[in-house]
Amino acid sequence: MNAFSNTAAVAPGIPYTSDERGLLPPAAKPRRTGTRRRLTLGRSIPFGALIGPALLLVVWSVGSIAGVIDPRTLPAPWSVVETAIDLIAEGKLQDHLQTSAWRAAQGLVFGVLIGTTLALISGLSRLGEAIIDGPVQIKRAIPTLALIPLLMLWFGIGEGMKVTTIALAVLIPIYIQTHSSLRSIDSRYVELARTLRMGYGEFIRHVILPGALPGFFLGLRFAVTYAWLSLVVVEQVNATSGIGYMIDLARNYGQTDIIIVGLVVYALLGLVCDGIVRFFQERSLSWRRTLAD
Amino acid sequence: MASHLGGLNGAPVVRVDSLVRRFGPRTILDGLSLDIEKGEFVALLGRSGSGKSTLLRALADLDDKVSGSGRLETPDKKSVVFQDARLLPWKRVLENVVLGLERPDAAERGRVALEEVGLSGRENAWPVELSGGEQQRVALARSLVRDPELLLADEPFGSLDALTRLRMHDLLRQLCARHQPAVLLVTHDVDEAVTLADRVLVLDHGAIAADIVIDVPTPREHGDRRFGEIRSKLLRHLGVETSVLPV
Numbered sequence: 425m426n427a428f429s430n431t432a433a434v435a436p437g438i439p440y441t442s443d444e445r446g447l448l449p450p451a452a453k454p455r456r457t458g459t460r461r462r463l464t465l466g467r468s469i470p471f472g473a474l475i476g477p478a479l480l481l482v483v484w485s486v487g488s489i490a491g492v493i494d495p496r497t498l499p500a501p502w503s504v505v506e507t508a509i510d511l512i513a514e515g516k517l518q519d520h521l522q523t524s525a526w527r528a529a530q531g532l533v534f535g536v537l538i539g540t541t542l543a544l545i546s547g548l549s550r551l552g553e554a555i556i557d558g559p560v561q562i563k564r565a566i567p568t569l570a571l572i573p574l575l576m577l578w579f580g581i582g583e584g585m586k587v588t589t590i591a592l593a594v595l596i597p598i599y600i601q602t603h604s605s606l607r608s609i610d611s612r613y614v615e616l617a618r619t620l621r622m623g624y625g626e627f628i629r630h631v632i633l634p635g636a637l638p639g640f641f642l643g644l645r646f647a648v649t650y651a652w653l654s655l656v657v658v659e660q661v662n663a664t665s666g667i668g669y670m671i672d673l674a675r676n677y678g679q680t681d682i683i684i685v686g687l688v689v690y691a692l693l694g695l696v697c698d699g700i701v702r703f704f705q706e707r708s709l710s711w712r713r714t715l716a717d
Numbered sequence: 718m719a720s721h722l723g724g725l726n727g728a729p730v731v732r733v734d735s736l737v738r739r740f741g742p743r744t745i746l747d748g749l750s751l752d753i754e755k756g757e758f759v760a761l762l763g764r765s766g767s768g769k770s771t772l773l774r775a776l777a778d779l780d781d782k783v784s785g786s787g788r789l790e791t792p793d794k795k796s797v798v799f800q801d802a803r804l805l806p807w808k809r810v811l812e813n814v815v816l817g818l819e820r821p822d823a824a825e826r827g828r829v830a831l832e833e834v835g836l837s838g839r840e841n842a843w844p845v846e847l848s849g850g851e852q853q854r855v856a857l858a859r860s861l862v863r864d865p866e867l868l869l870a871d872e873p874f875g876s877l878d879a880l881t882r883l884r885m886h887d888l889l890r891q892l893c894a895r896h897q898p899a900v901l902l903v904t905h906d907v908d909e910a911v912t913l914a915d916r917v918l919v920l921d922h923g924a925i926a927a928d929i930v931i932d933v934p935t936p937r938e939h940g941d942r943r944f945g946e947i948r949s950k951l952l953r954h955l956g957v958e959t960s961v962l963p964v
Contacts, residue, residue, distance in 0.1 A: 619778075
């Protein structure tokens, strides 16, 4: 456009002099869209989550074949698989897994229930907050693992101690995230509830609980990870069964392959649980539109 | 408060007498008095900070943390339409409309209300899936499904584009003609006020500076001479000097 008006000023009456053939007006520059960075994430890659782990596996395999990785440090993937098959054939892996999963599940259920209840009481009343929030923050500052000696004295070395340790670790993220999500519910919705003359029960049901749900799910994802994390520790500190015990025993005999099997099982459990939580999270929060959509 | 005296001829639905509202040292409403008749459509104009929203919030019982005095009578059945549609994002459209409505036929009434605002078929949509105008229509349905005797609207079309706004004016006029609530519409759009209202108030320094009955027959055309005169008069009260636009 600029070129056009310039030339027109120089040679009035001959509008298209800027074009060599005198046929076309100067074309606008084509817009460069290819190199421009989009602000959305683009289409999601199918099975994208598997690419990173698959790469790791390739590096591990190649390293083992090439002899770069000493089998005493890290046995080859196939020998780990063989060990796993042996352990399953003997029925050991299933037994240990069952024990571990049961412990984690109990700890998780108690922790989530207690954490949610505390978050609601503390989130919905000033008195509740005054009583509950302080102790929870103190508990949060103490590493759960540091509590184990005390818990052992209180609960012995049985299942009670293990489940309690896991529940104590789990309730923290549930409490923190649910409480913060609940407290950050927009005051405009509170105002709306007042103009609609909602009762307190309705207000909790329609505004508070759904409003706190995103925080609860975020807390739950942390909680699941924490549950497995604490499980590892309690099983290695004092246990006679469970995946952690299996790993600890293998350490005594220098059986690296069994240790790896145990670690892989932990990883799979963690991922599967996270996947389950995410599945429910997406279903329950389908009203949201976020960057990920 | 909140005792409705309707039934008698022309008994006002809203009675405000010497209302004072203060925020700290600032007096926002300074001895304001106002009556709104049954079914009357009142628009409230005023510059920013003139106390429009404070008055509306007082009428909506949303100002319990504000200090002040005065007498205030409003009906129990009243609804508020806010500037934002204020739909709960985690409730589907129909659930938003019947929110807090405790009656066995709530869902049915909700559907009828949605049909009235032209949104039948969108009952199960999420609020984020609607346009701004559609969201505000859901908010209107949510207000009307409660059969209000008083509809309080705080710049309800303020965030809509000009075309949507005109369509919403038509819709609001139709709905008010059918349901006959008394309306207090807070706005800073003079044309909107003159187009829709039976009576326009101008609020200035916490008191009513002008109270003008709009005697232009409906439907009102912006080009109408009387429309232009009222418009200029209102603008003068708002501190804007204009000449009457030539027709």
